[in-house]
Amino acid sequence: MKSIVTQRFINCHDKLKEENRIRSSRQFAISLDYLPQSLSEILKGRRDVTIELIRKAVEEYQLNPVYLYTGEGPMFMTEEDHKSFRVLTIVTNAQEDERIVHVPVPAQAGYAGEQVDPTFIQDLPTFTLPDYKYKVGTHRSFDVSGDSMEPTLFEGDKVICSFLEPTLWESAIKDNYVYVIITRADVMVKRVNNLLRSEKQLEILSDNAFYEPNRIDLGDIREVWYVRAKISPFLPSPQNIRNYLLDEIRELKQTIAAQGKLLSNLNDSVEKIMDNGQKKD
Incomplete structure (x- = not known):
């Protein structure tokens, strides 16, 4: 049985x-660099439309992805919509499972x-x-660069993210959460x-207080990805942590000893000043 997305794709074709x-289904398939026989199977409900075929149809005929995936809005985008729309390319394996x-x-x-x-x-x-x-939805990972998100994220960390549909930005982007x-x-x-x-x-x-807040206009935003996890190359061993704490304690002892010596010297100086004053009297 064909999926609801396939049925909406057929509606757009019709x-x-x-x-x-378009003059014919064959011409439609050829214009999308797709086998006419394979398109015929889709139109007859014997197979589902592929992500790659949808991507090509969106680019060539301005099919509206929002309509295809949600059933909302018009079947086709206007020229203005299409200029600002960015098609998301995904990568799948031989079993059509999407990879990160x-x-x-x-x-x-x-x-x-x-x-x-x-191809990029x-x-x-x-x-x-x-x-x-x-395993569900589209995910992507990005390298973290710079120090603006320290101490939450460090340069060299990788963040694993879920794609957020543009139609959901206004309602789904949550305050104070981390996004790409x-x-x-x-x-x-x-x-x-x-x-x-x-x-x-x-x-x-930024989590680093050195950086001031900034604002981005909606028209400049191409994609939004919700950060779900991070992969960090920085993983100190328990031995390293213990050594670090011992070093901190050692430095603290040295600081206290130095301050104690300074106070002792100060006390000696005060006593000498007082003794000299008494002798003069």
Whole structure:
């Protein structure tokens, strides 16, 4: 039985034919670099539409992903909607299971670019995690750079994130939670205050008090990812922790001893001054 997304895809296909925007199903398939026989199987309900076919149809015919996945809104985007819309490329294995794409620091400038070639995403490293929560939905991981989120996150940490649909930004972005914000020029890992409903902006906050809060306009936001976990290369052993504490205690003892010596010297000086004063009298 075909999925509801496949049925909505078929509805869009039929609408394109009805409006003479495509001459035939065969022409529709060829324009999307897809086998006509495979499209026929989809239209007959014998197989489900693939993510890659949806991506191509969104780019070529402005199919509305919100309609495809939720049933809400028009079937097709306007030209203005399409200009600001960014298609999310995913990577799957042979069983069509989605893998987690990792975006390292050297790739982040390219990832934030206006138009990301799907092959750019497909060439990035991918992995899976055993937890079931990473088997449902789209997930991505990003390297943390800089010190703006210390002591919560350090440079070299990796954050594992869930994709947040643009239609949910206004209601689902929670104040003071950590997100990865993709703008037209940058990839940022920040704590967020949601001002989208009132001011069409996100306020971004750093855990490092050295950095001032900043704001991002809605129109500059490309993607939002909710940070669910982190992978850190910094894991001191219990022995290292004990040594660290011993060093701290040793330094504290030395400081106390130095202060005690200083007080003793001060006391001796005061007594000498008082003795000299008494002799003069």
